[in-house]
Amino acid sequence: MQRTNIRLILLFTIIFICNIVNGEIVTTCKKTKYIMPNDSIWYVYKVSIINNDSSLNYLTWFDDHDISKQTEEEIKKNHFLKAKGDCSLLDFLYEDMINDSTNINKEFRQEYLIKEIHPKGEFTYYIFSRTADEKEVLNKVAIVTDKILSVPLVQRIGGMWLYKEKECIIFDKDSPR
Numbered sequence: 001m002q003r004t005n006i007r008l009i010l011l012f013t014i015i016f017i018c019n020i021v022n023g024e025i026v027t028t029c030k031k032t033k034y035i036m037p038n039d040s041i042w043y044v045y046k047v048s049i050i051n052n053d054s055s056l057n058y059l060t061w062f063d064d065h066d067i068s069k070q071t072e073e074e075i076k077k078n079h080f081l082k083a084k085g086d087c088s089l090l091d092f093l094y095e096d097m098i099n100d101s102t103n104i105n106k107e108f109r110q111e112y113l114i115k116e117i118h119p120k121g122e123f124t125y126y127i128f129s130r131t132a133d134e135k136e137v138l139n140k141v142a143i144v145t146d147k148i149l150s151v152p153l154v155q156r157i158g159g160m161w162l163y164k165e166k167e168c169i170i171f172d173k174d175s176p177r
Contacts, residue, residue: 024052045137047125051117057146058117062170068139115163129172
């Protein structure tokens, strides 16, 4: 009996310490079903991300595939460092910052929507999808610490490419037809 109590106390102590060290990101999701004029069914997911008690900055974006089985480092590597065409996203963002050749307002692409969530900050996605499974949509929302190659992303490329608003609307391009 006493060993069980000690184990429970140790378990709760470890959980408490982990929450202090890692901070607390809270994610909520609300799904609403819509029937469109052509009788197709769409769902709108309101996904809110709140950086409650953390001293860390986080990055979030809506990925084009399920990232739930990847580690944080794999998610970052695949999104920022993996070559897509001629260069990686990090290369493109860095080169564009220097050249100032692309206007984000004219050619906005979903993979460039990267939001930095500061301590006590929050961000909301409105995701339009034909997918009825909430988990399938949430598995595409990336939430990672802001360090890319051991340096915060803002120090690597500046804040020019980071999304500034507190919410965004996204259409899930992998929605079944």
